[in-house]
Amino acid sequence: MKWIAYFNNIVKVFPMAVFSLLTACNTGSDALKEQPNIILFLVDDMGWQDTSVPFWQDKTALNEKYYTPNMERLAEQGMKFTQAYACAVCSPTRVSLMSGMNAARHRVTNWTLRRNISQDKEDDFLEFPKWNVNGLQVTDSIDFSTEVTPLPLVLKDNGYFTIHTGKAHFGSLQTPSENPCNIGFDINIAGHAAGGLATYQGLKNFGHDENGIPLRFNSVPGMEQYHGQDINLTEALTIEAKHALDSAMRLDKPFFLYMAHYTVHVPIEADKRFYQKYLEKGLDETEARYASMVEGMDKSLGDLMDYLDQKGITDNTIIFFMSDNGGLSAHDRGGEPHVHNAPLNSGKGSAYEGGIREPMIVKWPGVVQPATQCDDYLIIEDFYPSILEMAGITNVKTKQVVDGKSFLPMLLQEGTTAENRDLFWHYPNKWGGHGPGIGTTSTIRSGQWKLIYWYKDQHFELFNIHQDIGEKNNLATEKPQLVKELAKKLGDYLRSMNAQRPRLKENGQLLPWPDEELN
Numbered sequence: 001m002k003w004i005a006y007f008n009n010i011v012k013v014f015p016m017a018v019f020s021l022l023t024a025c026n027t028g029s030d031a032l033k034e035q036p037n038i039i040l041f042l043v044d045d046m047g048w049q050d051t052s053v054p055f056w057q058d059k060t061a062l063n064e065k066y067y068t069p070n071m072e073r074l075a076e077q078g079m080k081f082t083q084a085y086a087c088a089v090c091s092p093t094r095v096s097l098m099s100g101m102n103a104a105r106h107r108v109t110n111w112t113l114r115r116n117i118s119q120d121k122e123d124d125f126l127e128f129p130k131w132n133v134n135g136l137q138v139t140d141s142i143d144f145s146t147e148v149t150p151l152p153l154v155l156k157d158n159g160y161f162t163i164h165t166g167k168a169h170f171g172s173l174q175t176p177s178e179n180p181c182n183i184g185f186d187i188n189i190a191g192h193a194a195g196g197l198a199t200y201q202g203l204k205n206f207g208h209d210e211n212g213i214p215l216r217f218n219s220v221p222g223m224e225q226y227h228g229q230d231i232n233l234t235e236a237l238t239i240e241a242k243h244a245l246d247s248a249m250r251l252d253k254p255f256f257l258y259m260a261h262y263t264v265h266v267p268i269e270a271d272k273r274f275y276q277k278y279l280e281k282g283l284d285e286t287e288a289r290y291a292s293m294v295e296g297m298d299k300s301l302g303d304l305m306d307y308l309d310q311k312g313i314t315d316n317t318i319i320f321f322m323s324d325n326g327g328l329s330a331h332d333r334g335g336e337p338h339v340h341n342a343p344l345n346s347g348k349g350s351a352y353e354g355g356i357r358e359p360m361i362v363k364w365p366g367v368v369q370p371a372t373q374c375d376d377y378l379i380i381e382d383f384y385p386s387i388l389e390m391a392g393i394t395n396v397k398t399k400q401v402v403d404g405k406s407f408l409p410m411l412l413q414e415g416t417t418a419e420n421r422d423l424f425w426h427y428p429n430k431w432g433g434h435g436p437g438i439g440t441t442s443t444i445r446s447g448q449w450k451l452i453y454w455y456k457d458q459h460f461e462l463f464n465i466h467q468d469i470g471e472k473n474n475l476a477t478e479k480p481q482l483v484k485e486l487a488k489k490l491g492d493y494l495r496s497m498n499a500q501r502p503r504l505k506e507n508g509q510l511l512p513w514p515d516e517e518l519n
Contacts, residue, residue: 028348038320041321042097043297044167044264045090045328048358049342052069067274067277068295074304074493075361076369081360087427088349088431090195090325094379097324100383100398105130107131107146107500108135109428113217116296119307126503128502129502131144137171138177140247142175149396149399152164154393154396156256161186161247162186163256164192165260171193197218198215200262203230205227205515212224232272234261236298249311249313270293274296321361326346326353327348328349331434336355338436343470382405382431385402386404424442428502440455448467451476453490458511461474483518491516501513
């Protein structure tokens with residue numbers, strides 16, 4: 001908690017300066033006091049079914065498997081979204097979230113780590129484009145990156161105290177944005193360039209040796225005060241987040257807490273507080289560990305909700321709950337692969353619903369009707385304009401084009417952005433896993449229809465998502481005219497984004513756009 005001591009020292013030594021600063025921020029208006037606090041609770045790799053809250057028309061066996069009472073509590077107090085989408089892997093989602101851009105435009109289309117080095121796996125036939133491997137930046141001086149005006153910076157410039165807790169994964173090592181403070185956060189707790197982590201265990205020093213030296217690139221930084229303690233990282237991050245909120249309240253400013261948990265990303269390690277109960281329920285060891293991680297995440301959500309109640313600020317705090325991609329199912333899980341998100345097909349890394357459909361809940365006291373549900377679709381870049389609108393921030397000049405659309409009409413039950421709107425995914429890369437829907441693809445969702453284009457052999461898959469949520473029945477052969485229409489929409493969109501394409505290794509030739517293949 002070094003940053004807390006630093007903050008307190010500033011207040012003690014320069015009380016008038018701090019007072020003057022706060023006064024200047026509020027000069028001539030009480031607008032800042034009117035702005036809502038915002039908590040964006042983002043879970044890593046959490047699947048659509050990794051919860052006791054049903055996000056489908058029926059409660060399933062998976063909903064019975066997990067215990068998430070605080071998600072249930074949040075859903076009872078807010079609006080549940082049954083068709084909320086993200087990207088199939090983490091960094092593209094996080095850059096879209098912080099920029100409001102579609103991945104085809106920002107070109108951070110795979111997960112980031114090392115500066116100027118692609119994380120694409122080797123392929124025998126395809127050569128992948130030089131995508132923006134260095135992630136999101138606030139400057140144009142970093143090659144292979146996308147320059148943006150990030151969401152936390154806009155909020156900070158408009159009076160918010162901004163707190164980053166947990167996984168960052170916005171930018172590569174040795175670039176400015178590996179530190180969340182360089183994209184607009186006042187405080188960074190445990191965020192850096194790595195997307196995974198060495199261990200969740202305080203007894204293992206979160207991946208450091210006894211002297212606090214990191215043993216791996218993904219050792220969790222900045223949590224030295226918990227080294228040697230029998231504590232799970234999820235719990236430690238929650239404690240630190242509450243300390244940061246205490247500081248925000250002393251400043252008398254609205255806060256934006258980005259609670260970006262590392263869980264439930266691998267390594268799948270037991271949260272000891274909940275592990276035994278799942279073994280007793282009959283789950284195998286791996287799935288019992290996974291379920292305990294899910295419940296640990298849910299406990300964090302409940303602790304933050306309790307904190308708001310205790311401080312008397314629940315009524316002026318918006319809570320968003322979201323995941324960054326579909327639940328892991330291709331490897332490292334117990335039991336049969338590719339079924340951990342059923343009835344959705346496949347999981348993380350896949351263009352199928354299991355890879356991109358997420359659990360989403362929004363609570364906005366006094367505005368969003370409790371225990372409501374929205375079945376209209378939306379996508380991760382929509383969070384950027386939605387949060388700014390909900391915070392009352394208008395006329396923002398951004399470096400980037402914002403592709404997202406505010407979902408405020410859905411929250412207010414006054415309309416929808418889904419009508420006459422198509423959603424797009426673009427993945428000209430190769431992830432590390434194997435399985436259904438995992439590959440180099442571009443995808444369009446248009447109403448009930450979803451078309452997936454595979455670059456390697458230029459074939460199409462067409463699904464009616466309303467009738468076939470598991471994407472088992474490919475209708476591409478039966479409906480060639482619809483394939484042609486959707487392929488044209490998809491091709492036009494990708495060209496308008498100046499999207500990248502893979503090439504054939506044998507001759508360096510760019511592979512065709514989706515609609516070119518049909519001409």
